Structure formats: C-alpha cells, structure tokens
Amino acid sequence: MSFEEIEHTADRAFRVQGQNFAELLKNAARAMSSLDRLGPSGTPSVVRTIEVEGIDREALLVNWLNEILYLEQTNGEVYDRFQILESSNRRLHARLDGRESEGWVTHIKAATFHDLTIKQTPEGLEATIVFDV
Amino acid sequence: MLGKHNFVRVAENIWEIPPTFRDDMRVPARVYADEGLLDAALGDNSVVQLVNTATLPGVIRHAIAMPDIHQGYGFPIGGVVATRLPEGVISPGGVGYDINCGVRLLVSLATAEEIRPFLEDVASSLYANCPSGVGSRGHVRLTNTELDRVLQEGSRWMLEKGYASRGDLDRTEEFGRVPGADAGFVSDRARERGRDQLGTLGAGNHFIEADKVAEIYDEAIAARLGIYSGNVAVQIHCGSRGLGHQVCQDYVSRFQKAVRDYGITLPDRELVCAPFDSEEGQEYFHAMACAANFAFANRQLLTHVIRHSFEQVLAGKIKDFELRQVYDIAHNMAKIEEHEIDGHRVRVCVHRKGATRAFGPGSAMLPDDLRDIGHPVLIPGSMGTASYVLIGTTEAMRQTFGSTCHGAGRVMSRAKAKKMVSGAELRDQLRSRGILICAGSMDGLAEEAPVAYKDVSRVVEVVHRLGIGRKVARLEPLAVIKG
Numbered sequence: 001m002s003f004e005e006i007e008h009t010a011d012r013a014f015r016v017q018g019q020n021f022a023e024l025l026k027n028a029a030r031a032m033s034s035l036d037r038l039g040p041s042g043t044p045s046v047v048r049t050i051e052v053e054g055i056d057r058e059a060l061l062v063n064w065l066n067e068i069l070y071l072e073q074t075n076g077e078v079y080d081r082f083q084i085l086e087s088s089n090r091r092l093h094a095r096l097d098g099r100e101s102e103g104w105v106t107h108i109k110a111a112t113f114h115d116l117t118i119k120q121t122p123e124g125l126e127a128t129i130v131f132d133v
Numbered sequence: 134m135l136g137k138h139n140f141v142r143v144a145e146n147i148w149e150i151p152p153t154f155r156d157d158m159r160v161p162a163r164v165y166a167d168e169g170l171l172d173a174a175l176g177d178n179s180v181v182q183l184v185n186t187a188t189l190p191g192v193i194r195h196a197i198a199m200p201d202i203h204q205g206y207g208f209p210i211g212g213v214v215a216t217r218l219p220e221g222v223i224s225p226g227g228v229g230y231d232i233n234c235g236v237r238l239l240v241s242l243a244t245a246e247e248i249r250p251f252l253e254d255v256a257s258s259l260y261a262n263c264p265s266g267v268g269s270r271g272h273v274r275l276t277n278t279e280l281d282r283v284l285q286e287g288s289r290w291m292l293e294k295g296y297a298s299r300g301d302l303d304r305t306e307e308f309g310r311v312p313g314a315d316a317g318f319v320s321d322r323a324r325e326r327g328r329d330q331l332g333t334l335g336a337g338n339h340f341i342e343a344d345k346v347a348e349i350y351d352e353a354i355a356a357r358l359g360i361y362s363g364n365v366a367v368q369i370h371c372g373s374r375g376l377g378h379q380v381c382q383d384y385v386s387r388f389q390k391a392v393r394d395y396g397i398t399l400p401d402r403e404l405v406c407a408p409f410d411s412e413e414g415q416e417y418f419h420a421m422a423c424a425a426n427f428a429f430a431n432r433q434l435l436t437h438v439i440r441h442s443f444e445q446v447l448a449g450k451i452k453d454f455e456l457r458q459v460y461d462i463a464h465n466m467a468k469i470e471e472h473e474i475d476g477h478r479v480r481v482c483v484h485r486k487g488a489t490r491a492f493g494p495g496s497a498m499l500p501d502d503l504r505d506i507g508h509p510v511l512i513p514g515s516m517g518t519a520s521y522v523l524i525g526t527t528e529a530m531r532q533t534f535g536s537t538c539h540g541a542g543r544v545m546s547r548a549k550a551k552k553m554v555s556g557a558e559l560r561d562q563l564r565s566r567g568i569l570i571c572a573g574s575m576d577g578l579a580e581e582a583p584v585a586y587k588d589v590s591r592v593v594e595v596v597h598r599l600g601i602g603r604k605v606a607r608l609e610p611l612a613v614i615k616g
Contacts, residue, residue, distance in 0.1 A: 008546055009204040009543045010204060059386065110378050113226075
C-alpha cells in the first residue's frame with residue numbers, strides 16, 4: 001500500500017494510502033517527491049528534523065507537504081527519505097533525509113486542499129491529494 | 134453524474150445550470166462554450182468545480198466559465214466569480230498559487246523575414262539570458278528594503294531602477310502597480326522564496342515566445358496597438374514565482390480556521406474564503422496585491438533582459454528591432470471593480486482564475502490612449518500553435534464582469550501527454566515547421582505538447598462570436614523558450 005498517480009487535467013494528483021496516519025503522511029511525501037525530475041537519488045548528505053502543525057489531519061497533511069516544498073526551495077535541497085518520528089491529528093515531528101540539489105529545486109508550486117478528505121478504508125487510511133504544478 | 138442534460142441553453146454558446154441543481158448553489162453556473170467545448174469541459178471535473186464556486190457567500194449573478202475551462206483545484210481554470218461587497222468573500226484559492234500569472238506582449242517594427250537569418254542566435258540568447266526551469270534564480274538578489282519596494286511599487290520600482298520605460302507602465306494592467314499592496318502582510322517565508330527569483334520564468338506552461346504577426350482582423354485597432362502584419366512580436370507568460378505560491382499557501386492555510394469562525398460552509402476546502410472587509414480578507418488582499426506587483430516586476434525585468442538579448446544579436450544587422458510593449462495582462466487575480474448589475478452600479482470583488490480582463494471602451498481603468506478602444510486581451514495558444522490579440526467589449530461588461538478567456542485550456546493530463554509524446558520528437562517536429570524550441574526539460578516539453586490542449590482558434594472564435602472579446606490579430610510562433 002503506497003500511492004498511485006491519478007488523472008488530473010492541469011495539475012498532478014495522487015491517491016495515497018497508509019496503514020495509519022503516520023504512514024499516510026510518509027507516503028504522501030514519497031508521492032510528491034516522485035514528481036520531481038531530479039534524477040536518481042544519491043547518498044543522503046543532508047538531514048533535517050521538522051515540526052509541523054495543522055488544525056486537523058487534512059490541514060496537517062497539506063502543511064507537511066508544503067513545509068517540505070518550502071525547505072527544498074529555500075535551502076536548495078531535495079529530500080527522498082521521510083520518517084515520521086511522532087504524530088497526532090494536529091502535530092507531527094519528522095526527519096527528512098536528502099542532499100543538496102545543485103541548483104535544481106522542485107517544480108511543484110503547492111499541495112492543495114482540493115477535494116481532500118482522509119478516509120478510513122478496510123486497509124487503513126486513504127486520501128487524494130492534488131498538487132499545483 | 135453531471136452531464137449536458139443538467140444544462141439549459143440560454144442562448145447560442147451560453148449554457149446554464151440553474152441554482153435548483155444543488156441545494157447549496159446561490160446563483161446559476163454559466164458556461165460560455167460551443168457544444169464541442171462544453172463536451173470537453175464535461176470530460177473532467179471542471180463543471181463540478183464551477184458549480185462549487187456558485188456556493189460562495191456573496192456570489193452575484195452567475196458563476197462563469199470561459200470556453201477554455203478545465204479542471205483546476207478549488208475554482209476551475211477559466212472561471213470568473215464576482216462577490217458583492219462589502220459582505221461578499223475573497224478566496225485565495227479563487228486566485229490560485231501563481232498570483233498574477235499573466236501575459237505580456239512586445240512588438241517590433243522589424244519583420245519576421247528580417248529576423249529569420251538570426252533566429253537561432255536570438256533564441257539561444259533568450260535562453261541563456263532569461264533564467265528558466267525548476268528553481269531558477271534571477272540576476273538580482275533583493276535586500277529586504279528593495280523587496281518591500283518591489284512588493285508595494287511593482288513596475289514603478291523597475292522604472293526607477295532603469296529596467297522599464299514610462300511607456301511600459303502605461304501599457305500594463307493597473308499601470309504595473311496594484312493598489313492596496315502592504316508588504317507587512319507578506320510572510321518571511323514568502324519573501325525568502327521570492328528574494329532571488331525576480332526576472333525568472335519558472336517551469337510548467339510558462340514561456341517566452343518570439344512570434345510573427347500572421348494575420349490582422351481589425352487594422353485600425355491593431356495599428357493603435359502598434360501591431361502590423363509580418364512584424365516580430367514577443368510574448369512572456371509567467372507569474373509571481375515562489376513568492377506568490379507562498380502567499381497563497383499562507384492564506385489558504387490560515388483561512389481553514391477563518392471559515393469556521395465565520396460559519397461558512399463550503400463543498401471544497403480549497404475554496405476557503407473570508408468576508409472581503411474582515412481582518413483576514415483585508416490582510417489577504419494586501420498580500421495578494423504585493424504578489425501581483427512582484428509578478429508585474431518579474432515580467433518587466435524579463436522584458437529588460439529580452440530587449441538586451443535582441444540588441445546583443447541584432448544591433449548593426451537589422452534596423453528597428455527595438456521592442457515596444459503592447460500590453461501586460463493578469464489572468465489570476467481578484468480585483469475590486471464596479472459593474473452595472475440590474476441598472477445599479479455595484480462594487481464587487483471579481484475573481485479571475487485563468488480568465489482575462491476585457492473591459493470595453495470607456496473604462497476608467499484604461500490608459501488614456503486606449504480608453505476609446507478597450508482593454509487589450511492577450512491569449513497565448515499551446516506551444517507551436519497560434520496566439521491571439523483581442524480587444525475588450527461592451528458586451529463583456531454586460532455579460533461577464535468585463536472578462537474573457539485566457540488561453541487554449543488543457544484537455545489531457547500531463548502524465549498522459551508524457552506517455553503519448555516524446556519531448557525530443559516534438560522539438561524536432563516543430564523545428565521541421567520552422568519553430569525553434571529551447572527547453573530545459575524534454576519531459577516538461579512533452580507535458581506541454583499541443584495535443585494536450587484545446588484548439589485555441591476555436592476557443593477564440595467562441596468568445597469573438599459571443600462578443601465578449603473581439604479579434605484583432607493572430608500570432609504564429611517562431612521560437613519558444615521554456616523551462
């Protein structure tokens with residue numbers, strides 16, 4: 001269980017799944033990172049730990065993804081390993097592993113709230129996330 | 134399932150979903166399209182998105198979609214929604230992440246045939262001088278004070294710094310400076326994302342394109358705009374870069390709570406909004422205006438670099454290569470305007486998300502020398518296809534809050550386009566038709582393949598026949614620069 005890209009006319013969208021909320025957060029970040037045309041990943045040389053908040057689980061999910069985009073763009077880094085160290089419905093603590101992007105930064109503008117609902121499924125949790133590109 | 138049977142045809146090329154369709158609709162949802170374009174709109178989720186916008190508090194008359202409508206997030210792209218002030222709302226998602234994404238058109242008196250022997254060098258120079266592509270950084274890194282000036286003054290700051298002429302500002306929507314900008318409402322994070330991006334193109338569907346004026350439909354208006362058949366033109370399509378993206382993110386996130394506080398119920402959380410006159414509404418408006426000014430300044434700095442590139446290659450080789458600005462328009466913006474509704478002048482907040490101002494003759498918002506002809510409208514086509522110059526009309530004022538379409542409109546996802554089209558093959562095909570392509574990414578090129586878009590000529594024909602924009606000229610591409 002992980003993520004799959006689904007049709008969206010102008011932007012990019014993923015159906016993301018996870019056995020629990022922490023795994024959903026991690027897989028959403030992996031889905032987003034799969035959109036970057038940054039070539040094969042190298043040995044991680046950058047580690048960042050971050051804290052993110054949101055008013056509910058959906059807001060926390062969007063804020064988490066947008067925090068990653070912000071850090072990538074302003075630090076000139078790219079992350080491809082995501083570890084949720086601790087999470088609740090309104091707050092998370094995570095570790096990002098990556099490397100300097102050597103001038104290449106994400107082309108994704110933002111993760112959006114469009115039609116975003118985290119649903120319970122027999123296997124765990126599922127959400128559809130649309131990214132503005 | 135929403136389908137054509139849910140529409141009432143109110144006139145030729147005007148389709149309406151009545152507010153009885155869904156309990157939460159406050160006004161009808163209108164699509165301006167011929168039957169084929171309506172079918173295309175029904176091929177994705179865009180009409181549902183349009184219906185969703187008809188639920189916004191204070192929405193007035195109709196939620197409108199132009200013939201280039203396609204699926205976005207929150208609002209459809211090609212949407213126009215006006216809310217009655219002061220109680221009506223402003224929605225950051227209704228403007229989008231690329232605040233004041235827009236188009237600028239420059240023209241020269243040199244002909245395409247004169248420039249053609251040097252086209253390869255011109256394209257290379259543009260590609261080398263105009264930073265493009267993912268994460269591109271500009272030639273200017275602004276201090277905090279300079280960034281504040283850009284945010285509040287837009288193109289005026291560029292004029293002070295020698296990057297613009299007075300004529301450029303006269304031919305820019307809002308004269309290159311949106312009123313109401315207050316940099317105090319732009320976050321440090323937004324500043325950080327934009328600080329070194331002034332004068333950069335970005336990626337996605339953004340481009341610089343050298344064109345030939347291929348056909349003139351209205352010689353008198355074209356001459357007033359300085360457009361002559363056979364001459365060279367340049368289009369710039371880009372927006373407010375990371376700064377605008379972050380402003381939108383900041384306020385979409387903040388408004389998630391505001392809608393609860395104001396008791397606003399919405400069908401989609403990306404539509405979050407606040408009353409325009411509320412603290413949240415005002416703060417977003419001040420910040421949005423800053424991002425809009427950043428975008429005007431961004432296109433202005435690119436203009437400066439493009440002029441330099443033309444000079445670098447063409448000086449001493451051909452005459453009259455200087456580029457003069459026809460106009461610069463925004464197609465992602467919320468504007469405070471007055472419109473006549475049921476015989477009364479009403480103050481409204483007009484959200485144009487992938488839609489263009491098309492004010493008719495007489496508008497006070499136009500520069501003096503254009504007031505008798507109307508607002509120039511710039512409609513870029515998909516890569517390798519025609520683009521159009523139109524002029525705003527009285528009919529647009531009457532029907533669509535002085536708005537018209539903004540482009541061709543996508544019909545195919547980026548993922549599917551990439552599977553169907555090879556970027557390198559597309560580049561070679563276009564080259565065989567005499568169109569040069571400089572692109573940083575072949576994948577990115579494939580995503581923007583013409584097959585992924587509607588036929589821009591058909592879209593333009595619909596707005597022309599409806600009278601919500603009148604054709605002035607058609608441009609055909611010579612060289613395209615993409616990130």
